[in-house]
Amino acid sequence: MTYLNDILLGVIEGITEFLPISSTGHLLLAQHWLGARSDTYNIVIQAGAILAVTLIYWQRITGLLLNWRRPENRDYLIKLGLAFGITAVLGLLAKKLGFELPTTIQPVAWALVLGGIWMIAAEYFAARKPDCTTITLRVAIAVGIAQVVAGVFPGLSRSGTTIFVAMLLGTSNRAAATEFAFLVGIPTMYAASAYEVAKQLQAGAASEDWTALGVAFIASTITAFVSVKWLLTYIRTHDFRIFAYYRIAFGGLLLVLAGAGLIAA
Template sequence: MSYFNDVILGVIEGITEFLPISSTGHLLLAQHWLGARSDTYNIVIQAGAILAVTLIYWRRLVDLATGWRDPANRNYLAKLATAFLLTAVLGVVVKKAGFELPETVTPIAWALVIGGLWMLLAENLAARLPDSAAITWRVAVAVGIAQVVAGVFPGTSRSAATIFAAMLLGTSNRAAATEFAFLVGIPTMYAASAYQLIGQVGSGVAEDWTGLAIAFAVSTVTAFVSVKWLLGYIRTNRFTVFAIYRIVFGILLLGMGMAGIVS
């Protein structure tokens, strides 16, 4: 039964990591029922979702790496690097300052609700802008800052914060904003996962490596499918359904927290 639980957790992580609905809240609730997992476990299954997105964008990544002589590619790479470095520097500052909300039900639930309402507003504002797939420097800076904000406020959703930061500041085309947000997320999340994993080395916590491997594999496959679906969905649809889902799920978590079902 325990390995079946690992499959469930891998599915949840794979579905929620890159959809703009926050993986943190879903894993918090799932692990309440299925049993808490170590930080190492949560980091590794997150890496599975990152691997899936890397595989989806591998042609784009290879094109950017091998075509750096092209001015457009160099410009795009420079903006990716700027967003990543801004996240890294500000992330270290925030970490050293200890400014981070706990991953408990109440702040996560409020972040889900507030984030959902903000997504509805942002979607309407972005719809009034002329369609543009261009990534400007202010978009790159905003995406870098948005990643830090999402890290400080669990439940915000890194993908939601970065996609809508890009859309509101000029990249109104959903597909272009999502691609940039996801490409920035690849090195950012690899670096964050590696940093956290190194911190866990020698912690002395016993780990079920078989269960972790199962969850990692399931997370990778599930994330690949869910992100592929999302990229097709947003070509002709808004993010409204995700915003509504966040609000409903956040209210549900608040109610469960008040009832003492989760903490």
Template sequence: MTDLLAALLLGIIEGITEFLPISSTGHLLIAERWLGHRSDLFNISIQAGAILAVVLIYRQRLWDLAMGFIGRGASAGHSPAGMALTPAQARDYAFKLAAAFGVTAVLGIVVKKLGFELPDQVTPIAWALVLGGLWMIAAEHFAAKRAAKLGERAAITWTVAILVGIAQVVAGVFPGTSRSAATIFVALLAGTTSRAAATEFAFLVGIPTMFAATAYELMDVIGNGQAAHEDWTALAVAFVASAITAFVAVKWLLHYIQSHRFTAFAIYRFVLGAALLLLVPTGS
């Protein structure tokens, strides 16, 4: 297999799995065993390609929030529940996005400075997939019970924002957890019973998070001279593939969750995790 084809396949895998709650990092670590190991810059950059797709999908939402934040216009668009946001509500929402990102940034730098490296064995990834599936089912169950009792809540509280920021770091530390799953289901457990609202906040806070991670990694690579050894053509191919496939995947997911729970993704995690544990019992 040529290097460009391998990069293309990795970009497609990233684009499909980044926002579906099935763990992009876990899938990439497994795929690299057959397609070849890639640099940290490569992996972070193709995640940024997927985030670019979210920027395009939510471009009007982001613009509305920005206009509401600076107090222009009578409304800052609509919330996931379909209610118009006033400029004051838009500012509040933007501050909560900033808080979630700030928590992630601070804790992420601490983890980086401590020299933590992602485990690349299959066994912990498999267990994270299985346990994450259980987490998803439990979160939706309790969110549904709360919604039946109190009604659907689309509001994002400060508690939700802080916990989402922490969840992003946890997902980054444990491959197989899934950033989107961790953040969406933390939001559901913390009081936001609307799947659409939890998903949107998780996706929007991922925009500055992944772009910042890409910039940080790029500066590090340039600083230590590794950039000269990067295959920029392969990276570009993977970046574009990731962006295109993520655009399609996110569009599909946003439509899917309007009338479906995340149960199918939990089952997929169970099956994949169990298969990995059985097929690779030594974790090698």
């Protein structure tokens, strides 16, 4: 394991965490050739991507919090809190019940393909709705549930699932749906990362190579910052179908490689 490998893994995580293409599938394939990493490692580099999105939305976050007395800000914060609360409760329940699917190649590859097909269908139906930037209670509840579903089914993509649920249920404006999905994802992923890191440290993760982790964390943060900035610009004039086509192609490639025995299924 070299630091170059850590940089590559950080870059892959940073690019794929918030683009709707599933970081799980890409990290699975990358770690097949670059060497498997611990759960702590994967969680910490994910935190780098979360930090990047926090920095991008910092003005929006502070504006909401400092001006919470404004009715529109208070309403938005309530809906963010509702979505996060639903995710936290259902996520903990899923953990307690041990409801977690395997992160092996074939189920993740199928999730990539089927998720891509669903994204194309969702774009079709969302495009026929009038443009709307409003976040309704129904959207907030659905986004909270969607985060749990994406967490349980590796390969679905948390960002893709939440964005398209919001678009289909009323927030047809891509920028508004993406912003809400990302803002809900910030506390959700911080909380999940903190929970998992604490659990791993209790299990004896102190033997981690923290220098390697730091290198990957920095690479993930920088790359995520650039990729999310690009995405927010891209969706002003484009839809998400290019990501759907990519998911189908990438998932199909994984299935072919697994079927040929070139990677572990």
